[in-house]
Amino acid sequence: MKIAVGSAVAALVATAVVVPSVLPTSAEDYRSAALTAAEQSLSQVRTTELMVTADIDGKVLPPYRSSVLWQARDALATAADDFTAEQIPDTASISLHDECAPLLTEASAEIAAVTAAADVSPDDERAMATRLHKTGELLAGFLERHR
Numbered sequence: 001m002k003i004a005v006g007s008a009v010a011a012l013v014a015t016a017v018v019v020p021s022v023l024p025t026s027a028e029d030y031r032s033a034a035l036t037a038a039e040q041s042l043s044q045v046r047t048t049e050l051m052v053t054a055d056i057d058g059k060v061l062p063p064y065r066s067s068v069l070w071q072a073r074d075a076l077a078t079a080a081d082d083f084t085a086e087q088i089p090d091t092a093s094i095s096l097h098d099e100c101a102p103l104l105t106e107a108s109a110e111i112a113a114v115t116a117a118a119d120v121s122p123d124d125e126r127a128m129a130t131r132l133h134k135t136g137e138l139l140a141g142f143l144e145r146h147r
Contacts, residue, residue: 025087034100035146037083041107042139044072048111049132056125072111080104096146103139110135 025033051068054060083104088097110132117124 025089027089027093030086030089030093031096031146033083033086034096035143037079037104038100038139038142038146040075040079041104042136042143044075045107045110045132045136045139048072048114049129049136052114052125052129052132056122056129069111069115073108073115076104076108076111080108099142103135103142106135107139 048068051060051065055065083100088094110128114128114132117128120128
């Protein structure tokens with residue numbers, strides 16, 4: 001009897017964990033995932049832009065710079081992974097995907113460029129800040145259109 005009850009509990013727990021992960025994604029769930037990924041990316045792009053601007057003014061120490069960039073890369077990777085893990089549920093969601101995915105890629109590329117540029121001139125840092133600002137504006141526009 002104890003074995004049967006234990007097996008039933010284990011099956012119930014497994015069902016509670018497995019079933020939600022295999023159910024198809026709805027269009028609203030997909031839209032929510034896209035918005036969440038874009039919000040997280042925008043946050044990291046804006047934070048990195050602020051850090052680069054402060055670095056131009058000589059107000060950033062290398063450990064802080066490294067920490068900000070590590071956090072940005074990690075958060076962007078998580079946001080992109082979470083978004084791409086979602087199943088595209090319908091044709092309307094395909095256009096949402098085609099608009100959001102390149103923005104996430106661009107945000108990651110901009111953060112990678114800042115990360116790779118350990119010692120650059122102030123002019124190069126200004127160019128990076130400008131590119132980050134542009135990417136942030138694109139992400140903000142995406143969020144405004146789809147909220």
